[in-house]
Amino acid sequence: MAEALLRVENLVTTFNTAEGKLSAVRGVSFSLQKGETLCIVGESGCGKSITSLSIMGLLPSNGEISSGAIYFEGTDLTKLSKEELRRIRGNKISMIFQEPMTALNPVFTIGYQIREPLMLHQKLSKREAHERGIELLKQVGIPFPEKRMKQYPHELSGGMRQRVMIAMALACRPSLLIADEPTTALDVTIQAQILDLINELKEKLNMGVIMITHDMGVVAEMADRVMVMYAGEKVEEGDVASIFANPRHPYTKGLLKSVPNVDDEQYELEPIPGTLPNLNEKLEGCRFHPRCPFATEKCRAQSPPEFKVKEGHYVRCWLEKGVDIDEPAAAATS
Amino acid sequence: MSQPQQPLLKLEGVKKYYPIKGGILQRVQGYVKAVENVSLEVFEGESIGIVGESGCGKSTLGRTILGLEKATDGKIFFKNQEISNLPEKKRKTFKKEMQMIFQDPYASLDPRQRIGAALEEVFVIHTKMTKAEREERVLQLLKEVGLKEEHYDRYPHEFSGGQRQRIGIARAIALNPSLVICDEAVSALDVSVQAQIIKLLKDIQEKHRLTYLFISHDLGVVRHFCNRVLVMYLGSTVELAPSHELYANPLHPYTKALLSAIPRPKPGVKKERIRLEGDLPNPANPPKGCPFHTRCPIATERCKQERPEWKEVAPNHYVACHEVQ
Amino acid sequence: MAGLIVRRFFQLILLLIGISFLVFTSMYIAPGDPAAIIAGPTATKSDIDAIREDLGLNDPFLVQYVRYISGVLHGDLGYSYQTKQPVWEAIMTRFPNTLNLAIASIMVAVIIGVVAGIISAIRQNSWLDVSSTVFALAGISIPNFWLGTVLILIFAVNLQILPVGGLDHPFYTVEGMKQLILPAITLGTGSAAMIARMSRSSMLEVIRADFIRTARAKGLKERTVIWVHALRNAMIPVITVIGLNFGFLLGGTIITEQVFAINGVGRLMVQAIAARDFPMVQGSVLLVATLFVLVNLIVDIIYVFIDPRISYD
Amino acid sequence: GCGGKSASNSGGSSSQGKGNAAQELTYATTSDVVGLSPILTNDSVSAAVINQIYETLFVRDPKTMEIVPHLAESYETPDDKTWVIKLKKGIKFHDGTDFNAEAVKYTFDKLRDPKTAAPRASLLEPVESVEVKDDYTVVIKTKYPYGPMLAALCHTNAAIVSPTADQKQDLMKQPVGTGPFKFVEWVPGDHITLEKNEQYWQGAPKLNKVTIKVVPEVTTAISMLQTGDVQFIDNVPAEQLSRLQSMKNVDLIKKEGTPVYYLGFNMKKAPMNELAFRQAVSYAINKEEYVKQLKGLGIQSNSVIGPKVFGYNEASENVAYSYDPEKAKQLIKENGYKGVKVKMLVANTANYMKMAEVVQAQLKEAGINAEIESMEWGTFLDAVKQGKYDLTFLGWANSTADGSELLYPNFHSDNVGTSNRIFYSNPAFDKLVEESRTNIDPEVRKQKLKEANEFLLKDAAVVVMNHGVVTAAVDKSVKGLEIDPTGQWSLYHVYRE
Amino acid sequence: METGAVAKTDGTPVLVRKKKEKMYVTTLKRLLKNKLAVVGLIIIIIQILMAIFAPWIATHDPVKQNLAESELPIFSDGHWLGTDNYGRDMWSRIVYGARVSLVVGIVSVSLGLAGGVLLGLLAGYYKKLDGLIMRIVDLLFAFPGILLAMLIIAILGTGLVNVAIAISIWSIPTCARIVRGSVLSIKNREYILAMKALGASNARIIFKHILPNCLAPIIVFATMRMATAILSTASLSYLGLGAQPPTPEWGAMIAAGQDFMWTSPHMTVVPGIAIMLVVFAFNVVGDGLRDALDPNMDLNN
Numbered sequence A: 001m002a003e004a005l006l007r008v009e010n011l012v013t014t015f016n017t018a019e020g021k022l023s024a025v026r027g028v029s030f031s032l033q034k035g036e037t038l039c040i041v042g043e044s045g046c047g048k049s050i051t052s053l054s055i056m057g058l059l060p061s062n063g064e065i066s067s068g069a070i071y072f073e074g075t076d077l078t079k080l081s082k083e084e085l086r087r088i089r090g091n092k093i094s095m096i097f098q099e100p101m102t103a104l105n106p107v108f109t110i111g112y113q114i115r116e117p118l119m120l121h122q123k124l125s126k127r128e129a130h131e132r133g134i135e136l137l138k139q140v141g142i143p144f145p146e147k148r149m150k151q152y153p154h155e156l157s158g159g160m161r162q163r164v165m166i167a168m169a170l171a172c173r174p175s176l177l178i179a180d181e182p183t184t185a186l187d188v189t190i191q192a193q194i195l196d197l198i199n200e201l202k203e204k205l206n207m208g209v210i211m212i213t214h215d216m217g218v219v220a221e222m223a224d225r226v227m228v229m230y231a232g233e234k235v236e237e238g239d240v241a242s243i244f245a246n247p248r249h250p251y252t253k254g255l256l257k258s259v260p261n262v263d264d265e266q267y268e269l270e271p272i273p274g275t276l277p278n279l280n281e282k283l284e285g286c287r288f289h290p291r292c293p294f295a296t297e298k299c300r301a302q303s304p305p306e307f308k309v310k311e312g313h314y315v316r317c318w319l320e321k322g323v324d325i326d327e328p329a330a331a332a333t334s
Numbered sequence B: 001m002s003q004p005q006q007p008l009l010k011l012e013g014v015k016k017y018y019p020i021k022g023g024i025l026q027r028v029q030g031y032v033k034a035v036e037n038v039s040l041e042v043f044e045g046e047s048i049g050i051v052g053e054s055g056c057g058k059s060t061l062g063r064t065i066l067g068l069e070k071a072t073d074g075k076i077f078f079k080n081q082e083i084s085n086l087p088e089k090k091r092k093t094f095k096k097e098m099q100m101i102f103q104d105p106y107a108s109l110d111p112r113q114r115i116g117a118a119l120e121e122v123f124v125i126h127t128k129m130t131k132a133e134r135e136e137r138v139l140q141l142l143k144e145v146g147l148k149e150e151h152y153d154r155y156p157h158e159f160s161g162g163q164r165q166r167i168g169i170a171r172a173i174a175l176n177p178s179l180v181i182c183d184e185a186v187s188a189l190d191v192s193v194q195a196q197i198i199k200l201l202k203d204i205q206e207k208h209r210l211t212y213l214f215i216s217h218d219l220g221v222v223r224h225f226c227n228r229v230l231v232m233y234l235g236s237t238v239e240l241a242p243s244h245e246l247y248a249n250p251l252h253p254y255t256k257a258l259l260s261a262i263p264r265p266k267p268g269v270k271k272e273r274i275r276l277e278g279d280l281p282n283p284a285n286p287p288k289g290c291p292f293h294t295r296c297p298i299a300t301e302r303c304k305q306e307r308p309e310w311k312e313v314a315p316n317h318y319v320a321c322h323e324v325q
Numbered sequence C: 001m002a003g004l005i006v007r008r009f010f011q012l013i014l015l016l017i018g019i020s021f022l023v024f025t026s027m028y029i030a031p032g033d034p035a036a037i038i039a040g041p042t043a044t045k046s047d048i049d050a051i052r053e054d055l056g057l058n059d060p061f062l063v064q065y066v067r068y069i070s071g072v073l074h075g076d077l078g079y080s081y082q083t084k085q086p087v088w089e090a091i092m093t094r095f096p097n098t099l100n101l102a103i104a105s106i107m108v109a110v111i112i113g114v115v116a117g118i119i120s121a122i123r124q125n126s127w128l129d130v131s132s133t134v135f136a137l138a139g140i141s142i143p144n145f146w147l148g149t150v151l152i153l154i155f156a157v158n159l160q161i162l163p164v165g166g167l168d169h170p171f172y173t174v175e176g177m178k179q180l181i182l183p184a185i186t187l188g189t190g191s192a193a194m195i196a197r198m199s200r201s202s203m204l205e206v207i208r209a210d211f212i213r214t215a216r217a218k219g220l221k222e223r224t225v226i227w228v229h230a231l232r233n234a235m236i237p238v239i240t241v242i243g244l245n246f247g248f249l250l251g252g253t254i255i256t257e258q259v260f261a262i263n264g265v266g267r268l269m270v271q272a273i274a275a276r277d278f279p280m281v282q283g284s285v286l287l288v289a290t291l292f293v294l295v296n297l298i299v300d301i302i303y304v305f306i307d308p309r310i311s312y313d
Numbered sequence D: 001g002c003g004g005k006s007a008s009n010s011g012g013s014s015s016q017g018k019g020n021a022a023q024e025l026t027y028a029t030t031s032d033v034v035g036l037s038p039i040l041t042n043d044s045v046s047a048a049v050i051n052q053i054y055e056t057l058f059v060r061d062p063k064t065m066e067i068v069p070h071l072a073e074s075y076e077t078p079d080d081k082t083w084v085i086k087l088k089k090g091i092k093f094h095d096g097t098d099f100n101a102e103a104v105k106y107t108f109d110k111l112r113d114p115k116t117a118a119p120r121a122s123l124l125e126p127v128e129s130v131e132v133k134d135d136y137t138v139v140i141k142t143k144y145p146y147g148p149m150l151a152a153l154c155h156t157n158a159a160i161v162s163p164t165a166d167q168k169q170d171l172m173k174q175p176v177g178t179g180p181f182k183f184v185e186w187v188p189g190d191h192i193t194l195e196k197n198e199q200y201w202q203g204a205p206k207l208n209k210v211t212i213k214v215v216p217e218v219t220t221a222i223s224m225l226q227t228g229d230v231q232f233i234d235n236v237p238a239e240q241l242s243r244l245q246s247m248k249n250v251d252l253i254k255k256e257g258t259p260v261y262y263l264g265f266n267m268k269k270a271p272m273n274e275l276a277f278r279q280a281v282s283y284a285i286n287k288e289e290y291v292k293q294l295k296g297l298g299i300q301s302n303s304v305i306g307p308k309v310f311g312y313n314e315a316s317e318n319v320a321y322s323y324d325p326e327k328a329k330q331l332i333k334e335n336g337y338k339g340v341k342v343k344m345l346v347a348n349t350a351n352y353m354k355m356a357e358v359v360q361a362q363l364k365e366a367g368i369n370a371e372i373e374s375m376e377w378g379t380f381l382d383a384v385k386q387g388k389y390d391l392t393f394l395g396w397a398n399s400t401a402d403g404s405e406l407l408y409p410n411f412h413s414d415n416v417g418t419s420n421r422i423f424y425s426n427p428a429f430d431k432l433v434e435e436s437r438t439n440i441d442p443e444v445r446k447q448k449l450k451e452a453n454e455f456l457l458k459d460a461a462v463v464v465m466n467h468g469v470v471t472a473a474v475d476k477s478v479k480g481l482e483i484d485p486t487g488q489w490s491l492y493h494v495y496r497e
Numbered sequence E: 001m002e003t004g005a006v007a008k009t010d011g012t013p014v015l016v017r018k019k020k021e022k023m024y025v026t027t028l029k030r031l032l033k034n035k036l037a038v039v040g041l042i043i044i045i046i047q048i049l050m051a052i053f054a055p056w057i058a059t060h061d062p063v064k065q066n067l068a069e070s071e072l073p074i075f076s077d078g079h080w081l082g083t084d085n086y087g088r089d090m091w092s093r094i095v096y097g098a099r100v101s102l103v104v105g106i107v108s109v110s111l112g113l114a115g116g117v118l119l120g121l122l123a124g125y126y127k128k129l130d131g132l133i134m135r136i137v138d139l140l141f142a143f144p145g146i147l148l149a150m151l152i153i154a155i156l157g158t159g160l161v162n163v164a165i166a167i168s169i170w171s172i173p174t175c176a177r178i179v180r181g182s183v184l185s186i187k188n189r190e191y192i193l194a195m196k197a198l199g200a201s202n203a204r205i206i207f208k209h210i211l212p213n214c215l216a217p218i219i220v221f222a223t224m225r226m227a228t229a230i231l232s233t234a235s236l237s238y239l240g241l242g243a244q245p246p247t248p249e250w251g252a253m254i255a256a257g258q259d260f261m262w263t264s265p266h267m268t269v270v271p272g273i274a275i276m277l278v279v280f281a282f283n284v285v286g287d288g289l290r291d292a293l294d295p296n297m298d299l300n301n
């Protein structure tokens, strides 16, 4: 097997807070091939963004990677010097941040911010960069890009800012794109356009894409593989078809049930009861067990290992070992 | 819903223009017409979804209704009183009844205030609750939106995107207002939490006859949540209809394009979607005639010249298009 | 923006009338008789009376003020009580010196201050930070007199590489620059200290913002991230302080002017106050006020360019 | 500094110069001149410059303090109210006009004219009229016999100006006199440049160019002296002596001077108007210790009229109440002054503050609580005038070096509220002073002054702190400088080598 | 800022929450983690103790002259910090001087802050007031300090309180402008908009949301101003406004020592160091406070 584009091994990311050390990401491993799209889904606050920030080496000041390795094209990013990492960032790996409002520098024009990576990594002249910038903005569906280049972030709507972020991330045609909820603020027509653009680039550049999203429709449309996270851990991973057709983890199942269906108005949403455990909550066993309708004694006592469902489909759940999960074995505790 | 009752909120030809400045002297060089001539009646207890292209003025409309931006023109009535030119002092009572969930939850939280204090502040402003009562209420709120007591003492930057959004929701519903403008209130939430929150919002609505203006891009959520849906394009309203009707029988070509572009959670199944071609118009200099004509697949010569009227084509189904009879 | 400038201009006129009245009143209320001071210790009553009459000091307060202000409105700042020189002329012989000195010192201050401030912000709590703090504190706690004298002693008297004082060559000549170095450093350190502390603190606020993370994600050099992306966002309080210090320097700084024998506005004003030379005090105060309004206007305009969210309409 | 370093390349002919030193001199003064007209100014800095440009009819010989004719040739007093003064001939003002009786009359009349509002018009207050007898003879008539007449005519304010120039231009800015140096340029606040008057009636001076530079800070001026930017400073403060002495290129000139500094009592207020209190204070103050603080820049003498002033008599020294803490304590106890609080008003210049601090401590020792209140000069003058003080410190430069001109303005009841700042008013004393003024016989005057002086001392009206020492520090290359006990100097004989 | 809530002990709360410490306790704890700030606090406390217990700490009478022993250098017998030109013990003068200097420094800076911050907040927040307030501020700035002092003497008389008033008036314009600048940029932030939407009163927005967010420059200004305030006391006492000789006061000690820079440099250096220590202490405490109040600040490094 060829060297993966990105291989994350046992990533643990912790925060120093007033309440002590908290792990937001607890031993996550996955890999990504060139030209592949991996979608990460999971409950809000489960550590998706922190995982991607760890890859970028841009954790908040109180966060650190306390163990694990991140191999990008064979080199361990956690071992690189700041300068080496910088050269990779924005050039080979780029990221679209979740909060487009605060992620843009309020005092520089859109044009300035979009020209920067082009001039830096691609050594374009200011004029060339400007042209490229306009083109990029056009690609992400921003009307009148010439005008927008001269405007400041606060003068743009939320969706426009998000598209500017996307344009910036795509500017240098990276080999790995991490997109953290890239289309939340976009209407569906623009969203479709952006997703097409990402796919097109993926094809053209053989780019790897990690996409964090809550929109199962987007997942279905984009993903080659899907990784489901829960409370800082990976709970299930598989190709997109089997995840949708044959979800194994109770959490994944719950997730799919909560998707509102556009085509059927009578469809009842079925939220998963309960909430995500706290980062500092000491939980024995499976971290999902307090909300799991099928939790057994074993689930409460022991953390499940990764079981293989079939090639490329893994799940961390004791139920995988013999118990049929369609029959509730224990009363749900919420 | 559509009984001849008095509307809770009524907009009459509301406009909001932003000046564009440039040059050394920062002279005004033109205007961005963010909201152009919007008229709308909102009745108590209903939820109106507002959808539309990003940048079409949804957030601006919301902010203008709340009085955070001064409307350039037009009138806004709330409970039959005109509020668009009310002096700041007299607004306070209405503010209690109108709340907004901001599109960017992070930026709308004071970075130096703990979440607990931020939520309590709402009660400090509008009620005479004691500290203990407030705290109890806040803890309850946190729980309702799926956060925990531990979060009470945290600062905004210590939350994930979705958690922040829930804080925004908690803050908006805290006072049991009569109107809540939800600006992409659930977009950063994962579907399971989204489902919880939507349930919560619905429950409150039933209990208190709450009215929602629900700005969203997620047409699935809108369909589930809203009675009526308003479609906007480039600052103007293009279609308004009860949701089942809109989803079943969209009339405006833009609405059609929008609905066709919804991604379905079914991998492998690719639905044919209407691609919009043509130039995106400039809001500072919107095209003559129908704002959508530059991209409209069925545009005629008339669309280029004449602005279509806002007309009721079926009961409660309004649309602004020459081609729709 | 044009509106802002026009508005400021009208405000300035009101301010000038207001401040001239205030200064006039204060001089009137404050003890001290210009005639007695001019006459000197040996003067007799008749000497003093003749001078009072001559200066028009026996007229009622309002008459004096109206006479003065109508002169000012006609562009006549009056004549010095003491030297009989036209006030405008007296001020204008001093002002270029003060201006040169102010510009030189603010340059020193900004360069040292901003650099030190930023270094200590990005290396927070390192030895660099601590030493820059100590430097800043020394800068603000050392009286100018002391610093100036010590600098003279070292560089002019012992090393003989710079002149002791004076400011009589144009600033663009080598001689002129040499003359400016020591006073500019003396004056600059105080401002540098304030600027350094301000830059540090506002830099610390900005450096953790999301958009800095974005800038890093773009792979920008740390230098660019700090000096371009962070700095501009941190500039508002720093620019304020720079503007304030510059305004302050433009008002003349008596101690430094004294120590370096620089013929500046500060000394003129202090001497004029000591001599109760009303027209001269008025003239210099009006000048300082005008300059200050001007500097602040510029600062306010710079605000808009630094932070596009700020507007004055 | 103002081209100080370039002093060596004056291309001009240094005709009288010894060796090849450039005959240029820079003098540093702490404050700028007010103006350059002898009529319209009355401050020591202006006087110093004016003295180089203008001349008076009479001068005091700096060594003997004798008054000798200068622009005047001779004088006679036909009666004790008439002064007939013969003028030297052939003297020209810098503008080329003749110095003559007309000029003298013009100058004096202008000075006396109330419309001129001359600050020192009082100098010629006793003058009734000034008449031109012929081109070179003036007749001055006084209202009453005026003893210090010649002393007054020596005063800078009585220097003769060119009438033509005065009518044509502003002498404050463009002075024209008969002196050894001509005015070239004045940059207010910065410097004044003078050049030699080739046509000077006693022969051209040796210096080609004189620069009077304003250096407000003494320490800076001394640094400039050290680097050679400046060659001459005067009024050296005691604190700087040791630094100056350590400088190899500098000569220090010291000379007993005419100024007097004293502690004054507010005679309008109790207990200051009680002799016992004043005596107690006098006994309590250890003047010797204070003078020691001046490091040689002050002379201890109890006499109000100092040793260098006309009217001094050594015998008077012992009349004063000198330091005796026991007697002080005893007086305080006897009269119940123990712990009495007095306000000591002090002008905020270094020397007065020093007096105040030392005296305050000494009085405290004796049991009198003096509270210092320092004030800026203008405020001080006002406060003193209004009598808002108990004790204060005052000084008198004695620039005429005549005792009458000290006692009359400072202590005569005529001047209460102006120059008599201690409100001293005593008919017996007034009479003595008047007699000293209205007699033109020097011997009689001396006697009267002695009596008046002793009267003051016995009455303990003031406590004399010290008499001044005039000082200058000059570069070693500067020769021929002589300072007058009044603090004035002339650069006429000065040259550099 | 509002404190983190504490569950009332009257038993009413239904939802029980772990007792959280008050905001200032947290802040204090965070502050105490900062070593430099602790050093600063200790210095301040020592100085305050020094001022309070001056009579016990001083070795000599601070105003007692001994002309025979004047200008003794540092580490002389019986006078470890030497004596001044009147032979007064420097150490005792420093100790007593702390009384005047600290009080004047702290009081005048606080007064100046109160005025300046208020004006700055109002001017920055209300567009209508901006012109008026800022021109008043310009006026204060352009008004010559000496004249102000003379005016205060003429109207209010002399005395320490009036010194504090004079110095605080000097601080107002600078402070007001610094605050206004920050307010201008903060008031357009989205969270302020959000507070308006919630119906918060202007006063609440100004004092609870804008003020805490522009605290950093205020702290810097205040701590730096301390030095200038203490030094200015000297020029005021010179004009007759402040502490009059022989009362020891640091600023005046420096000013007096300047004449003796050649012969007895310790006369300026010693009080100079005293002032620097105070300013240093206040600055590091200010820095620490700033960090402790900044929730974004990480605690460990």
Ligand SMILES: Nc1ncnc2c1ncn2[C@@H]1O[C@H](COP(=O)(O)OP(=O)(O)OP(=O)(O)O)[C@@H](O)[C@H]1O
Residues within 6 Å of the ligand: A015, A017, A024, A042, A043, A044, A045, A046, A047, A048, A049, A050, A051, A060, A062, A063, A098, A279, B157, B158, B159, B160, B161, B162, B163, B188, B189, B190
């Ligand atoms: N600076 C921080 N300090 C402490 N805890 C933090 C910090 N940043 C994030 N967290 C916590 O880490 C956890 C993971 O956060 P993360 O942002 O990765 O969530 P997410 O999966 O991206 O959620 P969302 O979909 O809502 O964005 C959350 O519980 C959050 O509260």
Ligand SMILES: Nc1ncnc2c1ncn2[C@@H]1O[C@H](COP(=O)(O)OP(=O)(O)OP(=O)(O)O)[C@@H](O)[C@H]1O
Residues within 6 Å of the ligand: A154, A155, A156, A157, A158, A159, A160, A185, A186, A187, B018, B019, B032, B033, B034, B053, B054, B055, B056, B057, B058, B059, B060, B061, B103, B283
């Ligand atoms: N302060 C401002 N100055 C100038 N233009 C502005 C300003 N705020 C918004 N606009 C412009 O107004 C238009 C409408 O913006 P608005 O934020 O209402 O869009 P939106 O419908 O909410 O979009 P989105 O779904 O992307 O959030 C946009 O073209 C935007 O650029």
Ligand SMILES: [Mg+2]
Residues within 6 Å of the ligand: A048, A049, A050, A098, A180, B160, B161, B162
């Ligand atoms: Mg996230």
Ligand SMILES: [Mg+2]
Residues within 6 Å of the ligand: A157, A158, A159, B058, B059, B060, B103, B183
């Ligand atoms: Mg929006």
